[in-house]
């Protein structure tokens with residue numbers, strides 16, 4: 197298993213970063229790179245550092261870390277939307293997009309400071325010698341500042357996603373309502389390259405894509421300036437915010453180690469403020485989990501759909517005991533089935549939800565990054581036996597599915613791409 201996972205990471209390495217999968221995703225993705233670095237640190241600490249450094253060379257001057265960094269050697273038709281759609285170096289110039297690298301203009305969850313800290317800890321000596329954290333710290337701090345300063349669209353102290361691709365869970369049923377208001381772009385205005393590699397029944401629908409295209413076009417036409425963009429989709433997602441909080445704690449450790457030590461307190465305070473806002477704005481005691489908040493609905497209400505993103509705050513330190521207890525009850529109950537005989541891994545969406553589909557992407561299948569984060573959260577809250585069982589289940593599903601992108605949560609059968617980088621990386625991490 198270790199050998200297989202290492203082989204995948206070696207083959208998916210392109211010289212300065214790692215592709216999630218050669219066919220379906222032939223460029224560098226933001227949160228993928230963070231998870232990949234966490235696994236790569238066991239294989240080559242230098243590559244793990246390089247993975248993150250490469251991503252951050254594409255950071256925009258306003259602090260945003262784009263969700264895709266395009267490889268200029270890959271033909272335009274290999275992935276949609278391609279650089280000629282995003283036009284970052286021209287349309288993004290006002291927001292400080294790099295002139296020499298093409299990127300997307302939206303973001304993904306901020307797992308990077310957490311990853312940087314874990315990479316550092318794998319070999320502190322090499323990290324210090326290379327000034328890894330010293331160089332990365334100001335970039336990570338600017339990244340978090342972008343999110344907290346420019347993306348608090350609800351004014352309540354949380355980060356809002358402005359596109360369904362931003363939380364990394366593209367077609368989650370949580371977006372169905374907020375997306376219903378978006379007029380899809382005409383199908384003949386774009387060509388879906390993903391269907392050259394993935395089965396249509398496993399992927400988002402054409403209607404989803406029409407809306408993804410419309411929203412990205414609107415943002416691009418506003419030259420990616422958050423103050424001017426219509427942001428007709430604006431959702432506070434518990435996953436993004438939980439990962440930001442975990443990363444803000446990591447940033448405090450990074451500042452103490454390699455940044456201005458006085459900054460560490462500021463990061464801890466910011467983590468505490470974000471945690472309070474997360475509890476205040478997204479916790480639903482009745483549901484026993486965190487929900488998304490749709491900022492564009494009348495009354496800007498919580499979305500009554502259960503996504504696994506609503507369990508991810510388990511990685512946030514210092515949650516009140518009653519919240520942790522309720523989250524565990526929900527995770528192990530009928531909606532997510534953690535630890536039950538007929539559920540192999542925690543699904544991305546409510547097993548009892550109307551929209552549940554065991555095959556289709558983020559509408560039911562189980563994903564390895566989500567389960568890895570939950571395993572970490574369980575350990576953080578002292579649920580060692582549950583964490584051990586989940587670890588075993590993750591490794592077994594990763595192995596039997598040929599390191600699939602996602603699996604059917606009931607059977608563990610692989611779906612989507614195989615030899616998927618973050619599956620390999622996170623399996624390697626659990627094995628080490």
Ligand code: 9WN
Nearest residue numbers: 216221225227228361364365366390
């Ligand atoms: C759009 C690369 C990415 C992941 C996302 C996953 C999928 C892209 C796509 O692949 O999204 O960003 O083309 O479907 O949803 O989480 O980062 O692995």
